[in-house]
Amino acid sequence: MLEHDPGGRLLAIKNVTGSEEFFQGHFPGAPVMPGVLIMESLAQAAGIWLLQEAADPAALEVQLVGIDGAKFRRPVVPGDRLQLEVVVLRRRRGLVRVRGSVTSGEQRVAEAELLLKAVAVSQPSVHPSARIAPGAVLGPDVLVGAYAIVGPAVRLGARTRVDSHAVVDGDTELGADNHLFPFCSVGLAPQDKKYHGERTRLELGDGNVIRECVTIQPGTEHGGGVTRIGSRNLFMAYAHVAHDCFVGNDTIFTNGATLAGHVAVEDHAIIGAFSAVHQFSRVGAHAFVGGYTVATKDVLPFSKTVGNPACLFGANVIGLERRGFSAERIAAIRRAFRTLLQSGLNVSDAVAQLEREAPDEDVRGLVEFIKSSKRGVISKRRRSSNGDETT
Numbered sequence: 292m293l294e295h296d297p298g299g300r301l302l303a304i305k306n307v308t309g310s311e312e313f314f315q316g317h318f319p320g321a322p323v324m325p326g327v328l329i330m331e332s333l334a335q336a337a338g339i340w341l342l343q344e345a346a347d348p349a350a351l352e353v354q355l356v357g358i359d360g361a362k363f364r365r366p367v368v369p370g371d372r373l374q375l376e377v378v379v380l381r382r383r384r385g386l387v388r389v390r391g392s393v394t395s396g397e398q399r400v401a402e403a404e405l406l407l408k409a410v411a412v413s414q415p416s417v418h419p420s421a422r423i424a425p426g427a428v429l430g431p432d433v434l435v436g437a438y439a440i441v442g443p444a445v446r447l448g449a450r451t452r453v454d455s456h457a458v459v460d461g462d463t464e465l466g467a468d469n470h471l472f473p474f475c476s477v478g479l480a481p482q483d484k485k486y487h488g489e490r491t492r493l494e495l496g497d498g499n500v501i502r503e504c505v506t507i508q509p510g511t512e513h514g515g516g517v518t519r520i521g522s523r524n525l526f527m528a529y530a531h532v533a534h535d536c537f538v539g540n541d542t543i544f545t546n547g548a549t550l551a552g553h554v555a556v557e558d559h560a561i562i563g564a565f566s567a568v569h570q571f572s573r574v575g576a577h578a579f580v581g582g583y584t585v586a587t588k589d590v591l592p593f594s595k596t597v598g599n600p601a602c603l604f605g606a607n608v609i610g611l612e613r614r615g616f617s618a619e620r621i622a623a624i625r626r627a628f629r630t631l632l633q634s635g636l637n638v639s640d641a642v643a644q645l646e647r648e649a650p651d652e653d654v655r656g657l658v659e660f661i662k663s664s665k666r667g668v669i670s671k672r673r674r675s676s677n678g679d680e681t682t
Contacts, residue, residue, distance in 0.1 A: 549568070603670055
């Protein structure tokens with residue numbers, strides 16, 4: 292800030308450097324500052340003026356409500372020194388309209404009228420007996436229950452709820468609307484003898500439900516350094532996700548389901564109760580892994596896989612119907628599984644036949660999953676009590 296007039300004017304500068312991230316993908320070879328970020332610079336300058344008169348600026352958030360009459364006169368490039376001038380036009384019912392102009396030297400760069408308002412920031416609610424370490428970041432409307440522990444490098448997104456006696460530690464970031472139930476352990480050191488305290492990460496998206504006594508661990512240095520979990524997943528009691536795992540979106544881990552390290556579970560998969568997935572294995576999208584299964588190879592997408600040793604029971608028809616797959620899509624997937632299971636061909640020849648048949652998108656995904664497998668896929672068919680193969 293260069294000048295600040297409480298009566299309604301602020302003057303600030305912005306030095307545009309070539310190292311700023313937005314230049315990396317914005318017209319490579321001819322870097323130009325995006326117009327939306329020029330408007331953002333004006334909005335921030337206006338926000339500074341608006342917060343100067345607040346009794347507690349940290350309790351307020353400035354929101355940009357509208358932009359009118361924006362005009363861009365010339366591009367902004369690395370090395371420019373922008374002068375941002377904001378003049379307050381009027382205030383009414385908590386809204387402030389300002390006129391902003393941007394110049395570089397003697398040249399006019401941009402101008403616009405901005406409409407802003409300052410709103411109270413929702414504060415987290417923390418039980419007096421909870422332990423929140425200095426450095427932890429709690430988003431708006433976060434709830435932390437009795438005797439819960441939140442470590443110093445934890446970041447909790449808006450409306451996340453940490454129930455009593457839950458522990459969140461390590462370099463762990465959770466998105467919005469997650470719910471951690473009592474006695475779960477999220478982000479503590481991985482159960483890996485090669486881990487010696489290196490800084491590794493755990494990332495979770497939005498809307499995950501982590502039930503009682505679930506354990507989710509961060510990555511390891513030799514395994515990529517991060518465990519990453521998507522959104523809207525349900526981890527039932529005593530489920531375990533080990534280090535360096537990837538979990539997609541909308542999965543279900545039933546009670547006691549366990550992933551060893553370096554496992555990938557794709558969207559909409561279900562891992563049954565007390566099942567175990569071997570390290571470096573994958574579970575494909577929309578797969579159903581039945582209870583007490585031991586999966587030592589990759590579990591095919593769209594499949595039903597059950598048992599120890601694990602056997603393939605064909606397509607997960609009920610699951611696909613529940614997720615809104617059309618009859619035509621399901622029929623195509625079932626034909627693909629018949630080729631894999633009943634044609635008498637080995638897996639490689641069956642995949643080659645599916646490729647020749649120019650399958651639809653679902654079957655192409657199934658084929659690519661098999662071709663990209665490093666551990667091999669579970670393709671053994673179930674046998675009936677009299678020794679006959681069934682599907």
